[in-house]
Amino acid sequence: MALPPDNTTPSTVRDAAQRDVFLREVDEAVRQDQLEGFMARYGKLLFAVIVIALLAFAGWIYWDHRQTKEREERAEAYVQALDSLQSENLDAAKAKLAPIAAAGASDATVTSARLTLAGIALRQEKKADALKLYAQVAADAKAPQALRDLATVREIGANFDAMKPQDVVDRLKPLAAPGNAWFGVAGEMVGMAYLKQGKQDQAGPLFAAIAKDETVEDGLRSRARQLAAVLGVDAVDDVVDEKGESLIKPAAKATADATAAGE
Template identity: 30%
Template sequence: MSDTDSFIEEVNEEVRRDRLYGYLRKYGWIAALAIISIVAAAAYNEYRKDQETAKAQALGDAMLAALSSNDDVARAGALADVTSETEQGAAVLAFMTAGAQAEAGQTEEAVQTLQSVAGNAEVPLIYRQVASFKSLILQSNSMDAELRRAGFEALAVPGVRLRLLAEEQLALLDVEAGDTDAALERFQTIMDDAEVTSGLQRRALQAMVALGGAPQATETAEDG
């Protein structure tokens, strides 16, 4: 490379350097702001995660303390006094509270607790479906059979995780109504379903035998 070429290259490099410094002086604050925003967002996310973890731990500690009582009524009352700052936490708390209330013989209170979850659009759908299912079970001796049937039919549809459990309850309602043929058909359908668990399959088989039916051979379901 000649001296002239070398000199031109040095000049060009100097021009590029000056131009870069000019850009940095003019627009450097944008890059700095972007970096600060990224760091701040990361810090906020960590803070939020820590806060959520702390809330979950506090709720868990409060529920464990409430469950420490050996008295059913006291345990139900203690759980009812616990509060949650999140909707999902409140749903889990409601399930535990309803269970304790049911054990304490407070069926109406348990139903009300579950219905508060079933009617809350802010919690995930599966929570609302579980609450509805448990509420219907608790009202087996107080709710009209047709109303219970309508409730379980709403859960016995494709896409609902409780579908087969709802089908089982519908079969039991058929038995209650004296419609043995319908119950046997429904229990057989449950046994043949690809999503049936081994536990539910056994219950369906036992029910069919008790009703005098002749179950058709089905493949053993996986535990689930």
């Protein structure tokens, strides 16, 4: 099959190449003009934005370093305050704790300092000051939740006799649940509040649950067991065999219940 004649000549190729070079030069010139126009119009603004961003980043680095240094200094001062407290030098401990507690932060060290000051106030029979500090920590949404819960428990423990039973229940009931770290302590106070309200049917099972919880401190479990027994609630766990049947005979179980009631 015959091919069509090739009309391409060296001059035609040269002209096409020159046109391509010219078009590229025009395109580059247009791009250069656009860039120069953009820089002329927005160059100063762009430079200002870059400078501001760099200054902001440098400021953040400085602020973060400053914050870290302040936290370390507060932690060291808190340890020194605890040393004074251990030596029964309450005034020296207060003097070291006061600047920490007054810091604007709500981290663990600052919050712990406030709680420690509240404890010192109680020891010095300054109940109003202690309650104010406990309430401050309990209401601080930025403080660690574990320390807020501790503040709530201590505040109510220090003011239990002056509080209405229902107020005690309302504030402590979220903590008086199995699995909560404060189940034993908070549960005991909720149970006592129930007794003040004449709600033995709610107090008894709660004391029994505390008595059976192995994570609760032994002394508290013993008190709860006695209270549950007085209220007629069994707080003694059965011993069962592999079939799940009780190994404690009725008479023996009655003896165990009587023993629990007499502890």
